[in-house]
Amino acid sequence: MQKEQRKLPEDTWCNPLVLENYPIGFLAPGRVGKNSGSMANFNGPARDFRELGDPEVLYDDGRWYLFPSVGEAYVSTDLVNWKYEKIKFANGEKLGYAPTIVKCRGKYLLSSSWPFAGKTEILQAFEPLGPYHSLGEPVDGEGKCLAPEWIDPMLFCDDDGRLYAYWHFGGTGEGIFGIELNPDNPIQGIGKPVKLLDFNPENQFECFGDFNEHSDMAWIEGESMFKHNGEYYLQYSACGTQFRAYTVGVGRSKSPLGPFVIQKTPVAREKYGRVCGTGHGSWVKGPDGSVWQFYTALTRRIHMFERRVGMDRVKFDVNGDAHVQITAVPQSVGGGGLGILPVSVFKKSLASSAAGCCYSGFAFDDCTHTWWMPDDRDEHPWIEVDLLQDFDIYAFQVIWAEEGVDITQGILPEPAKYKLEFFSGNDEKKLVAVWNFYDNDRDLLIDFRSMDMVRARYVRLSYLPSVNSGLKRGVNNLTVFGKR
Secondary structure, three states: OOOOOOOOOOEEEEEOOOOOOEEEOOOOOHHHHEEEEEEEOOOOOOOOOOOOOEEEEEEEEEEEEEHHHHOOOOEEOOOOOOOOEOEOOOOOOOOOEEEEEEEEEEEEEEEEEOOOOOOOOOOEOOOOOOOOOEEEEOOOOOEEEEOOOOOOOOOEEOOOEEEEEEEEEEEEOOOEEEEEOOOEEEEEEEEEEEEEEEOOOOOOHHHHHOOOOEEEEEEEEEEEEEEEEEEEEEEEEEEOOOOOOEEEEEEEEEEOOOOOOOOOOOOOOOOOOOOOOOEEEEEEEEEHHHHEEEEEEOOOOOOOEEEEEEEEEEEOOOOOOEEEOOOOOOEEEEEOOOOOOEEEOOOOOEEOOOOOOOOOOHHHHHOOOOOOOOOOOOOOOOOEEEEHHHHEEEEEEEEEHHHHHEHHHOEOOOOOOEEEEEOOOOOOOOOEEEEEEEOOOOOOOEEEEEEEEEEHHHHHEEEEEOOOOOOOEEEEEEEEEOOO
């Protein structure tokens, strides 16, 4: 008789990734101030929000270094557990959107995008986390500043030590460009920029809009280069960061500067569920020769650019075309799918209270931009889901919803103190397990945990009110994973 499975493998993860200390969004009022231009991109009033997106990942000496937009860095030795790390700068340098990181001839080169700010520079360090110092602004072979503007840059070092840069966006007739750089002087270009890609309306997934309905509009950006089996894969993103149809496309070439042949089907695309809008990211080598896609996942609960980060394995077919199956269930890095399913989606729910129309059911609708929030007077908030029958439960994921964050007023995010209770039974509930995290000291906007298997029908989440009275906490999604 087969022994009953009690635990998931230690290398289990679930998207969006668990990354501590999510930073305040680059376009949050606490950073840029409230104005009519920024308010148009908010759902409701302009307010501070947290985000991570545009992940670039470097594998070096047994570690993966994740550099996302807005934040600092995250380091892992197993692709599952990520530690938040500060990037060090020598002279007050800063990172903008869409960082790029590469190791070239023993040195680390870092750059980023400052959209429409006219700021272009490449930084250098002798360690992945710095300290970095600015080398200055890159120029072409004639000493002229690179044009068009340095947006969504990508630095790539080939196997022979030659260095390349890719940048800008398509959709306006300008396109994505590339140039070879001098690896001994990375801000010195060799020759002139070469146009590599631009919007092609025949590739429907590139067309602007959630249903790709604008055949004459696009925003081709988020480039990233990866070499696999002797070919160069130039990744890009299309249709608009704010849409659920945001997707990853790729062009292939035998040369790092093309010409590139576009793969007719997108590499990574998912329009629905907690993990959707899967664009702008990068590939990186994983264990045992595997290749992994890191990507941006759409949230847009507060702001159109409110985002999260996910990862999934890249698979190549016999023709060399790349495909990524986006997942939102527990996966094993070494073994793939585990047969564990969400068992809480759209099930019956109860709550201690509800603020306005933020009802309990919105915590179980598998949607990124709805949430449950308790009433302001609720001193003991809880939410409960009825799974309708007993399930063998192996893991859960809490995606918290925050309101009231205001960095100018000192109202900052803080660790959630909570517990989960599991009950079995039909007519009468029987408490069968309690998982207590009241001592949690990690600021986890997304919290995924596997556990010893519990057989239960009801799951109740209770949490303590925030220490800072101005910070309101609710639940964007509570997902329970199990088997019948």
